[in-house]
Amino acid sequence: SQQGEEDPQALSIQEGENATMNCSYKTSINNLQWYRQNSGRGLVHLILIRSNEREKHSGRLRVTLDTSKKSSSLLITASRAADTASYFCATAVHQAGTALIFGKGTTLSVSS
């Protein structure tokens, strides 16, 4: 079964709106990371939040982590058409070798 599950599976919004994606996981983690994948491309790392952190910002991205609920959210503010992509959460379970487990992703469509 998936360690990370994103919700919703798909999201369509207008430019300028905010987009919120959620991720739930099952086991305890060292950190949680969010990646973006544009169509036909490899994944690109966006942001990492450690298990002892609650919130982190990077530009228009805001990530929260609630370890008691085993969940995280990714907020993209003032979305742009270029934000159209799939977004994946990934959890670091192993201590050595940093093997990440990815969810199935949320597909975000931003229309202008």
Added chain:
Amino acid sequence: DAGVIQSPRHEVTEMGQEVTLRCKPISGHNSLFWYRQTMMRGLELLIYFNNNVPIDDSGMPEDRFSAKMPNASFSTLKIQPSEPRDSAVYFCASSPSSGGAEDTQYFGPGTRLTVL
């Protein structure tokens, strides 16, 4: 830096043929990962290496799949014999692996494999 390099970018082959996918990680990175991505199963970790040594190959689907990392700058994923259900995009990723659990992974562009 050129990033993670994968070849070929596209591969079309017939069932039963041997397929070899290649990956060159980012120079200086100590960990290398092979993933498979399909619509049905999402992104699956197949195997990962640390300092050229396979650490976890529990994701390798079956004996038809094998992976090697003969040196720090090259890895191969081989499928022999290939089957139509192996059709997917295969990604290679590398990470600095400084020893902590905070390393991010850098993905290559992927190889789109179609087995007819």
